[in-house]
């Protein structure tokens with residue numbers, strides 16, 4: 001058994017005009033598929049059974065694979081985990097409910113301030129990576145990760161950063177539509193963020 005490209009719960013065109021059809025299609029069918037193919041290749045080479053992808057990326061240090069292949073696996077398994085998560089938190093026309101608004105109010109004063117902080121941090125992030133809202137115990141934090149790293153990686157101290165929101169900051173995620181205008185991509189994101197899913201993730205545990 002190997003990892004497979006997850007089906008989206010919507011059509012590539014469903015997030016228009018904010019996330020365009022062509023980008024969604026290439027991003028899912030080509031980029032994500034490529035991370036999966038590469039992950040499968042390394043696991044096969046090393047006779048490692050595929051476990052649930054988030055478990056795999058949480059335990060990378062424990063896998064017995066040649067050190068020359070570790071970075072490659074980290075990047076590609078991370079890519080699979082990140083994109084699988086990302087697709088699930090996208091949907092048009094949802095609104096944050098009062099529970100979420102109150103939680104964000106506690107941590108960030110209000111929704112608008114949260115969005116502003118998130119956008120600022122994403123804009124100031126240099127290179128390719130991801131921005132996240134994570135929950136550690138009961139504290140919410142905005143963090144960034146480089147390459148295809150995921151907040152679940154390197155949590156040896158058991159204080160796990162649980163991803164609540166994740167946004168792809170690689171140029172492939174927005175360049176066709178927004179070119180160098182990363183700020184417009186960030187603003188567009190709020191229109192396709194699935195607040196129902198975020199509520200569910202926040203209230204889990």
Ligand code: MN3
Pocket residue numbers: 027031083168170172173
């Ligand atoms: Mn991507």
